[in-house]
Amino acid sequence: MKNTPFTGKHIALGAKMAEFAGYNMPISYSGINDEHAAVRKNAGVFDVSHMGEFILKGEHALDLIQRVTSNDASKLKAGQAQYSCLPNNDGGIVDDLLVYCIEENNPPAGRAGVYMLVVNASNIEKDWNWISKYNLPAGQAGKKKAEMHNVSDKTCLLAIQGPHATKILQPLTDIDILNLKYYTFVKGKFAGIDNVLVSATGYTGAGGVEIYFEDKDDNAEKIWEAIFKAGTPQGMKPVGLGARDTLRLEMGFCLYGNDIDDTTSPLEAGLGWITKFTKDFTAKEILEAKKKEGPERKLVGFEMIEKGIPRHGYEIKDQSGEIIGVVTSGTQSPSLGKAIGMGYVRTVFAGIGTDIYIKVRDKLLQAKVSKIPFS
Amino acid sequence: MNFPESLRYTKDHEWISLDGNIATIGITDFAQGELGDIVYVEVETIGKALEAGAVFGTVEAVKTVSDLFLPASGTINELNPALANAPELVNTDPYGEGWMVKMTVDNPADVEALLDATAYAAVAG
Numbered sequence: 273m274k275n276t277p278f279t280g281k282h283i284a285l286g287a288k289m290a291e292f293a294g295y296n297m298p299i300s301y302s303g304i305n306d307e308h309a310a311v312r313k314n315a316g317v318f319d320v321s322h323m324g325e326f327i328l329k330g331e332h333a334l335d336l337i338q339r340v341t342s343n344d345a346s347k348l349k350a351g352q353a354q355y356s357c358l359p360n361n362d363g364g365i366v367d368d369l370l371v372y373c374i375e376e377n378n379p380p381a382g383r384a385g386v387y388m389l390v391v392n393a394s395n396i397e398k399d400w401n402w403i404s405k406y407n408l409p410a411g412q413a414g415k416k417k418a419e420m421h422n423v424s425d426k427t428c429l430l431a432i433q434g435p436h437a438t439k440i441l442q443p444l445t446d447i448d449i450l451n452l453k454y455y456t457f458v459k460g461k462f463a464g465i466d467n468v469l470v471s472a473t474g475y476t477g478a479g480g481v482e483i484y485f486e487d488k489d490d491n492a493e494k495i496w497e498a499i500f501k502a503g504t505p506q507g508m509k510p511v512g513l514g515a516r517d518t519l520r521l522e523m524g525f526c527l528y529g530n531d532i533d534d535t536t537s538p539l540e541a542g543l544g545w546i547t548k549f550t551k552d553f554t555a556k557e558i559l560e561a562k563k564k565e566g567p568e569r570k571l572v573g574f575e576m577i578e579k580g581i582p583r584h585g586y587e588i589k590d591q592s593g594e595i596i597g598v599v600t601s602g603t604q605s606p607s608l609g610k611a612i613g614m615g616y617v618r619t620v621f622a623g624i625g626t627d628i629y630i631k632v633r634d635k636l637l638q639a640k641v642s643k644i645p646f647s
Numbered sequence: 648m649n650f651p652e653s654l655r656y657t658k659d660h661e662w663i664s665l666d667g668n669i670a671t672i673g674i675t676d677f678a679q680g681e682l683g684d685i686v687y688v689e690v691e692t693i694g695k696a697l698e699a700g701a702v703f704g705t706v707e708a709v710k711t712v713s714d715l716f717l718p719a720s721g722t723i724n725e726l727n728p729a730l731a732n733a734p735e736l737v738n739t740d741p742y743g744e745g746w747m748v749k750m751t752v753d754n755p756a757d758v759e760a761l762l763d764a765t766a767y768a769a770v771a772g
Contacts (some may be wrong), residue, residue, distance in 0.1 A: 288680075288681075288683070299683075299710075300683055303683060303684050303738075304683055304684050304709045304710065305684045305709065306684075514683065514709065514710050517710070518709060518710075579687065579689075580687075580689075581686065581687060581707045581712065583712060603709055603710065604686035604687065604707070604709055606684075606709065633705070
């Protein structure tokens with residue numbers, strides 16, 4: 273099992289630790305509900321250094337990214353990021369990811385593109401192999417390949433999320449964090465460390481930033497200490513993967529391996545907005561045809577009417593007891609005080625307000641399809 | 648970790664205390680800590696005669712669900728009514744206000760034969 277540069281910090285803080293994607297990760301510190309509330313109302317710090325980062329460089333980096341991802345990365349200007357996914361050959365999803373444009377591709381001006389892809393920890397090797405396979409596809413002999421660097425092991429990633437996160441961090445840097453627009457980023461000095469990438473992204477829906485920096489010298493120690501020195505007096509808390517999951521689920525954000533995987537298409541997962549048919553990419557024709565037909569099933573949010581908590585893998589049924597789908601994520605929502613979930617249902621059952629039934633152990637409990645983010 | 652001497656324990660992390668043939672049952676401090684924030688305790692076996700080791704209910708935490716196992720044979724009389732609105736009592740006071748059920752045990756001697764605090768502490772590590 274691998275450690276992140278902060279594993280010692282988590283253990284010293286008394287976190288409940290568990291293996292996740294091969295890393296020894298904090299699940300919770302003070303309790304999921306408490307950490308969840310800190311992020312929704314104030315600020316919380318997540319160590320997500322287990323996630324993978326690939327740097328793609330050169331004049332064909334953008335071509336490669338366009339070929340393997342579903343969103344249109346050519347729209348990105350330097351300093352902008354986008355959510356995207358890697359479709360597989362059957363129209364399923366290899367992984368979901370963020371694409372960061374560090375330098376735009378502009379060969380006439382003598383500049384080649386530099387991009388960073390941020391992928392799920394559990395998929396680092398799979399994604400690397402997948403993307404590598406398309407580096408210099410057939411028919412492009414003679415062209416230079418994109419340079420690819422897997423910098424996952426030496427990249428620290430902290431997510432500082434919550435309505436007060438940027439206010440707490442602003443004194444640590446000259447970067448104008450308070451006015452950083454959603455899905456944009458700046459590289460600069462942070463807590464005395466150079467080359468820190470501060471990105472107005474995150475997977476909580478609570479606002480805040482994610483910061484990427486190299487794990488060298490005592491960078492990790494210095495930045496962690498500076499963040500908590502600034503934040504602890506203001507009620508900022510360390511937050512584990514448990515609350516990360518409840519926070520993302522309240523927003524209806526997909527978790528790879530739960531809500532999306534190799535067998536789910538981006539269209540049925542509600543990710544049509546990152547599937548751009550204006551460019552060529554893996555399984556474009558399959559996905560375009562599926563879009564025309566309309567998906568057979570859809571990922572929906574639902575809330576429980578009868579008391580019970582939905583969990584990944586529970587069956588979804590109609591009133592007559594016929595199976596119409598499956599739960600992909602579920603929890604008691606800490607913010608809303610009710611049980612919520614997501615799951616795939618046959619499209620005819622996907623309308624907001626539709627009555628569905630969740631098989632919780634040996635009982636069928638009533639639920640209804642609801643809009644996401646949950647409210 | 649707190650394991651009161653006055654109680655008996657199971658390796659499944661339930662505790663039981665006996666008063667005559669009426670027992671009170673809950674989950675241990677270790678168990679509540681492992682489960683994390685508890686959001687729902689479901690017991691639908693009230694009035695049923697159950698064997699020791701039978702599943703008598705489930706406890707749902709934010710992230711996980713776990714079965715509850717009966718420490719001794721008998722009949723469950725009551726679910727702690729306070730848990731309906733305050734399941735977090737299991738976290739904050741697992742041996743007090745966070746008790747789960749009261750039952751009539753068939754054979755009080757069965758309870759004495761369960762793990763004592765020292766033996767359970769070894770199980771809980």
